[in-house]
Each structure stands twice: as structure tokens, then as C-alpha cells.
Amino acid sequence: MKIKKILWISFVFVLLSFIAAASGVSQESDELLRQARVVFQPLPSVMPSPKDNPSTPAKVTLGKMLFYERRLSASGGISCQTCHPMSTYAADCIPKSIGHLGKINPRNAPTVLNAGFQFSQHWRGDRPSLEDQADVSLLSPFAYANVSYDEAQNRIKSIPGYWELFQKAFPGEKEPITHDNIARAISAFERTLFSSSRFDQFLASGEKVLTDKEKKGLNVFLDTGCAACHNGALVGGMTFQKFGVVTPYWKATGSQEIDQGRFDVTKREDDRYIFKVPSLRNVAMTAPYFHDGSVNRLDRAVKIIAEVQMGKMLSEENISSIVSFLVSLTGNLPEEALTLPVLPPSQ
Amino acid sequence: MKIKKILWISFVFVLLSFIAAASGVSQESDELLRQARVVFQPLPSVMPSPKDNPSTPAKVTLGKMLFYERRLSASGGISCQTCHPMSTYAADCIPKSIGHLGKINPRNAPTVLNAGFQFSQHWRGDRPSLEDQADVSLLSPFAYANVSYDEAQNRIKSIPGYWELFQKAFPGEKEPITHDNIARAISAFERTLFSSSRFDQFLASGEKVLTDKEKKGLNVFLDTGCAACHNGALVGGMTFQKFGVVTPYWKATGSQEIDQGRFDVTKREDDRYIFKVPSLRNVAMTAPYFHDGSVNRLDRAVKIIAEVQMGKMLSEENISSIVSFLVSLTGNLPEEALTLPVLPPSQ
Numbered sequence: 001m002k003i004k005k006i007l008w009i010s011f012v013f014v015l016l017s018f019i020a021a022a023s024g025v026s027q028e029s030d031e032l033l034r035q036a037r038v039v040f041q042p043l044p045s046v047m048p049s050p051k052d053n054p055s056t057p058a059k060v061t062l063g064k065m066l067f068y069e070r071r072l073s074a075s076g077g078i079s080c081q082t083c084h085p086m087s088t089y090a091a092d093c094i095p096k097s098i099g100h101l102g103k104i105n106p107r108n109a110p111t112v113l114n115a116g117f118q119f120s121q122h123w124r125g126d127r128p129s130l131e132d133q134a135d136v137s138l139l140s141p142f143a144y145a146n147v148s149y150d151e152a153q154n155r156i157k158s159i160p161g162y163w164e165l166f167q168k169a170f171p172g173e174k175e176p177i178t179h180d181n182i183a184r185a186i187s188a189f190e191r192t193l194f195s196s197s198r199f200d201q202f203l204a205s206g207e208k209v210l211t212d213k214e215k216k217g218l219n220v221f222l223d224t225g226c227a228a229c230h231n232g233a234l235v236g237g238m239t240f241q242k243f244g245v246v247t248p249y250w251k252a253t254g255s256q257e258i259d260q261g262r263f264d265v266t267k268r269e270d271d272r273y274i275f276k277v278p279s280l281r282n283v284a285m286t287a288p289y290f291h292d293g294s295v296n297r298l299d300r301a302v303k304i305i306a307e308v309q310m311g312k313m314l315s316e317e318n319i320s321s322i323v324s325f326l327v328s329l330t331g332n333l334p335e336e337a338l339t340l341p342v343l344p345p346s347q
Numbered sequence: 348m349k350i351k352k353i354l355w356i357s358f359v360f361v362l363l364s365f366i367a368a369a370s371g372v373s374q375e376s377d378e379l380l381r382q383a384r385v386v387f388q389p390l391p392s393v394m395p396s397p398k399d400n401p402s403t404p405a406k407v408t409l410g411k412m413l414f415y416e417r418r419l420s421a422s423g424g425i426s427c428q429t430c431h432p433m434s435t436y437a438a439d440c441i442p443k444s445i446g447h448l449g450k451i452n453p454r455n456a457p458t459v460l461n462a463g464f465q466f467s468q469h470w471r472g473d474r475p476s477l478e479d480q481a482d483v484s485l486l487s488p489f490a491y492a493n494v495s496y497d498e499a500q501n502r503i504k505s506i507p508g509y510w511e512l513f514q515k516a517f518p519g520e521k522e523p524i525t526h527d528n529i530a531r532a533i534s535a536f537e538r539t540l541f542s543s544s545r546f547d548q549f550l551a552s553g554e555k556v557l558t559d560k561e562k563k564g565l566n567v568f569l570d571t572g573c574a575a576c577h578n579g580a581l582v583g584g585m586t587f588q589k590f591g592v593v594t595p596y597w598k599a600t601g602s603q604e605i606d607q608g609r610f611d612v613t614k615r616e617d618d619r620y621i622f623k624v625p626s627l628r629n630v631a632m633t634a635p636y637f638h639d640g641s642v643n644r645l646d647r648a649v650k651i652i653a654e655v656q657m658g659k660m661l662s663e664e665n666i667s668s669i670v671s672f673l674v675s676l677t678g679n680l681p682e683e684a685l686t687l688p689v690l691p692p693s694q
Contacts (some may be wrong), residue, residue: 065434068432068434070435070439070440070441071440074443075449076439076440076441076445077428077429077439077441077444077445082424085415085417086687086690087415087687087688087689087690088413088417088690092417092423092424093417093418093423093693094422094423094424097424098423098424098448098449099421100449101449102422102443102445102447102448102449102450103449133550144576201501234632277691284692284694285692287692287693288693296693296694297694298694333689337687338686338687338689339685339686339687340433340684340685340686340687341434342434342680342685343434343435345435345631345632345633345634346440346635346643347631347632347634347643347644347645
């Protein structure tokens with residue numbers, strides 16, 4: 001009898017502990033979701049267009065063609081996809097892109113996926129919009145290397161098939177083949193390039209789409225303070241920050257050159273070593289890292305950034321967890337990115 | 348009565364003339380089809396593979412990835428698509444491709460569409476097979492610029508995602524990541540790249556898919572003697588010929604340099620100015636023309652080739668007809684060519 005009683009009591013105790021533990025886990029999970037929702041937002045389903053460049057199907061179709069249009073460049077060898085190949089998440093896997101006739105670009109090419117959600121383009125924020133980024137590239141000696149906008153426009157005008165496409169994309173305009181419209185069309189295409197991930201499902205519905213390790217990583221990410229800069233819908237991409245708050249970044253990254261960052265744009269002392277905080281969406285797919293692509297591995301990038309920004313030395317285990325969380329930010333490439341346009345012949 | 352009789356006779360006469368004319372046209376058309384069938388063949392529906400490289404879906408999948416894989420190159424900026432972008436019919440719209448760090452290739456890049464049907468690759472026929480072409484490119488200083496095959500292989504081995512893909516594509520091999528297998532996989536993908544055209548429908552069934560002008564062009568093409576070299580399923584691509592039989596080619600094309608052609612490969616005097624006869628399939632989409640891309644327009648290329656090969660001065664009208672016929676050789680790009688693979692991340 002006594003033994004039976006003890007067994008019963010033990011059973012009930014074990015059962016209660018199990019329930020308590022389970023609800024604890026659930027409470028923990030709920031708390032993580034609550035915190036995450038304060039800090040991050042799911043990716044919106046539409047990328048907003050500026051007033052003077054509303055998106056239309058005709059503009060997106062044309063923009064996609066121009067994105068792949070090498071004949072827009074002085075050498076005939078450069079297009080947007082040179083630095084932003086879609087097969088590798090619209091980034092090019094090398095420290096610094098190779099542009100006009102082999103010229104090495106000054107900084108690492110950021111992906112164009114989700115780029116239109118950012119507050120500004122490029123590492124130093126010197127391209128306020130997608131339109132501006134595309135437009136300036138037409139003349140950049142590292143990119144399309146046209147001597148003038150006239151030259152760029154004439155390249156497109158020389159291809160008969162483009163006339164009708166520009167008329168459809170910019171109806172009512174007498175001479176629609178302009179550098180501004182080239183940039184507008186390319187930007188309209190780029191605004192179709194967003195890729196939500198499992199993390200968005202988690203944020204939206206708390207669905208059990210993240211693994212335990214990913215959730216642990218999210219927790220460490222929040223605890224460590226990473227979200228001070230990497231927050232919002234893009235997990236970054238919305239502010240400028242000094243790279244190397246605690247220690248100079250180049251001592252940790254081993255950068256060959258010291259880039260002055262936004263200082264070179266504004267000449268304000270406050271802007272020395274200031275860079276745009278990159279979005280961490282698809283970061284696991286877009287090595288190498290930082291403005292100069294000086295770091296190949298994501299785990300090393302995580303270690304360095306905690307060190308130079310916050311003076312924190314993360315354990316191997318925590319680094320590994322954070323990397324797992326960052327993998328949950330990898331989205332699927334949109335179909336629009338994985339199909340190619342057919343371009344009109346040169347004559 | 349008399350008038351009625353005259354009217355009747357006139358009516359019968361007109362009717363008979365009409366029937367005779369129509370049957371004449373039809374006979375003419377039949378005769379053209381008969382002649383065309385003697386000289387050309389429709390594009391086969393399967394591109395034959397060599398015995399040591401049978402195509403499999405796993406190999407094609409891997410090969411397509413490697414076709415876009417820039418990390419296979421010394422600079423990280425070159426892939427097969429650098430010279431063979433699919434959006435412009437797998438040719439690159441410039442006289443000579445821009446390769447490793449801006450290096451200009453010695454000759455115009457031929458399209459890879461239908462290339463596996465050819466008897467040999469490249470303008471001088473110095474690449475006997477697709478496999479050989481891909482393999483040699485890995486070390487070419489103008490292309491991938493790897494110092495050794497080991498270097499090329501190690502680049503792929505450093506990307507974890509490729510290990511399983513090579514095992515699937517080359518089952519049973521202990522170390523499948525070899526330069527030979529890289530070339531085999533790329534070739535297997537390239538063997539999916541064929542594009543038949545309206546001309547094939549015409550050849551196969553005599554269907555009324557060619558316009559009168561295109562048929563006239565075909566007639567002029569045959570009458571002029573173009574089919575002496577441009578025949579078979581590829582309308583060329585199966586023989587070597589001297590470029591400039593009657594007059595030196597460079598006097599007509601305005602070529603900046605005199606390319607000795609196959610002579611530089613074999614050192615045989617007979618091979619001076621000898622080049623592979625290019626396939627004319629998709630020729631309207633793949634300007635500029637000739638081995639050095641020295642001629643931008645198809646009508647000018649037609650004029651020149653008739654002149655320097657056969658000493659014939661074609662009329663504007665005949666040139667225009669031939670160009671129309673050549674447009675009927677433009678195929679649709681296969682779906683396989685217009686979709687992009689997703690490549691594994693670097694780490």
C-alpha cells in the first residue's frame with residue numbers, strides 16, 4: 001500500500017514538473033516573440049515607390065531588361081547584374097566588384113534584394129534612392145563608365161527594340177529614352193526584389209518555424225545588444241553608425257586600407273568611419289562581409305562586430321547561435337529574380 | 348448572245364490563268380522546299396553526348412550552376428555567362444569578349460546555343476568538343492585565369508554546397524570534384540541549349556510559316572551559292588573554309604588586325620585565313636559578325652561575305668531578302684536558358 005502511494009505521489013510530482021517546465025518553455029518562447037516584435041517587423045509585402053516613379057508592369061518589364069543590358073555601358077561588358085548576380089542573392093561573392101574593364105570598385109557590393117526598403121543606398125549613404133544609385137552608376141568610372149548621359153542614352157536609342165518599350169513604360173513622353181527614365185525603370189524592377197524568410201513567419205504568427213538553436217541565437221542577438229543597430233523590418237539598413245566604436249575596425253578585420261566612410265562624402269569630422277548599418281537579411285548568402293569585404297566568414301564577422309562595436313567577446317557557442325539565427329533571415333529568391341528577360345537585338 | 352459568249356470565254360480564260368498561276372506558285376514553292384530539304388535538315392531534338400559524358404538530370408543541374416559560377420575564376424568575376432549571356436542569345440553583343448580583369452579576348456564569342464551540334468568549337472576549331480572548350484577556359488588567361496587545375500578545383504571544393512551535387516552528378520566517384528567533371532557538367536547543361544525556329548517547321552512539313560520575302564530570301568541564298576558552306580542542320584558550323592577566297596577579308600570588313608586563323612593552330616600554310624564556317628542559326632540576334640566582330644550589321648555582313656567568298660555583288664534587294672530569310676532562323680530561347688540557378692553560399 002505504502003509503495004503504491006509513493007509511486008502515485010511520484011507520478012503526480014513528475015507530471016506537475018513536466019507541465020510546469022513545458023509552460024515555462026512556452027512562457028520563455030512567448031517572451032522572446034514579444035521582445036522580437038518590439039524590435040523587428042515582418043517585411044512589408046510592397047516596396048514603396050517615390051511619387052515621381054510609380055511602378056507599372058510596363059516599367060518593371062523594361063527595367064528588368066535594362067538591369068541585364070550591357071550595351072548601356074561604355075565597354076559593352078557591364079550591367080547591373082555584374083555586381084548583383086541573382087544566382088548568388090544579388091551580391092557578387094567577392095570583396096570588391098570588378099567593374100569597367102577590370103577596374104576594382106572601392107567597396108563591397110551590397111545585395112539589391114530588399115534594397116528599396118533602406119533609408120539610403122550604398123555603404124556611405126551617398127545614394128539617397130534606388131533611382132539615384134542607378135543613375136549615377138551610368139557615369140561612374142567603376143561601373144558603366146559612360147562619359148556623359150547623352151552617351152548612355154544614345155547606346156539605348158541605337159537599339160530599335162527599345163523605342164516601343166520606353167513609350168509603353170513612360171506613356172505621353174515625347175522622348176522617353178532619358179537617363180532619368182533608364183534609372184526609373186531599373187528601380188521599378190528592383191522594387192520587385194524582396195524576399196521574406198522564416199523569420200517573418202515567426203514574427204507574424206509565432207509559428208514554430210524557428211529551431212531551438214535559432215531561437216537561442218535570436219535571444220543572444222537581443223541580449224548582446226546587436227539590435228541596437230540591426231532592427232526594424234530589414235534587421236538594419238536604416239541608420240548610420242561608426243564602424244569601430246570601441247576599437248578601430250581595421251585592427252579586427254585586417255582591412256588593407258582605412259576607409260574614412262561617410263567623412264569622404266560630407267567632410268564632417270563626425271562622419272569619420274561612419275557607414276550605413278547593413279541589413280542582415282540574406283546575410284548568410286552574401287559573404288564576404290563589411291564595407292570592404294575583408295571578412296569571409298559570417299561567424300568571424302559576428303565575433304568582430306561584437307568586439308569592435310560593444311567591446312564584447314562572444315563565446316564560440318553564442319557566435320554559433322547568432323549565426324543560426326541569421327540563417328533564419330535567408331529568404332527565397334523571388335521568381336522575378338530567377339528568370340531572365342530576352343533583350344532586343346542590336347540592329 | 349455574242350457578247351455573252353465572249354464574256355463566258357473571258358471568264359473561263361481568267362479562271363484557267365488563275366489556276367495555272369496558282370499551281371505555278373505552288374510548284375515554285377514545292378521546288379523551293381525540295382531544294383531546301385536537299386541542303387538543310389531540321390534541328391534534331393536531342394544533342395548527342397560523347398560516350399564518356401552521358402547526360403543525366405543531376406549533371407545538367409550541376410552544370411547549369413557551374414555555368415553561372417564566378418567563384419570558379421581567379422578574379423571571382425568571370426563565369427561562362429560572361430561571354431555567353433542568355434538574354435542576348437548566349438552571345439555578348441561586343442566584338443571581343445571582356446575576360447579576366449578586363450582582358451580583351453582574341454576573337455568574337457560565338458553563341459553556345461546549338462553549339463554542341465557543331466563538328467568543332469571556336470573560330471579556329473581548336474576546341475574539339477564542348478568539354479574541351481570548358482576545360483581549357485578554366486586556365487585561359489583571357490577567361491577564368493586559374494594558374495592550375497588544382498586551383499580551379501579547390502575553388503569549388505571550398506564551397507560546401509557543391510560536394511553533394513558532384514556526388515549526385517558523378518555517382519561512385521571517390522573525388523568527383525575534378526576539372527574534367529566540371530567541364531563535363533557544364534557541357535551537359537550546354538547540350539540542353541538548342542532552339543529550333545520557323546525554318547524547321549518549314550523544312551519538316553512545308554508549313555506556310557515563311558513569308559514570301561523569307562522564301563524569296565531562301566531562294567536567293569541558294570541561288571547565290573551561300574549554301575555551299577552554310578548547309579546542314581546548323582546552316583553552317585560543320586566545316587572550315589578560307590575567309591576571303593576572292594579578296595582578302597580585311598579589305599572588306601575593315602578589320603584592325605589580320606588574324607591568320609587556323610594557321611596559328613596548325614602552322615600549316617593551307618590553314619592560313621581558315622576559320623570555322625559559323626552556324627547561321629540565331630544570326631539576326633548575335634551581332635556583331637565574323638571572327639573579330641568587325642561588322643555590326645547583318646546586311647553588311649551578307650554583302651561582304653558574298654563579295655569576298657564568291658566575288659558576287661548582291662543587289663540591295665537581294666541582300667534584304669537574304670536577311671529576311673536569316674531572321675527565320677531565329678529560334679525561341681529554351682526555358683532552360685531563361686531561368687537562373689540558385690548557387691550555394693561561399694561558407
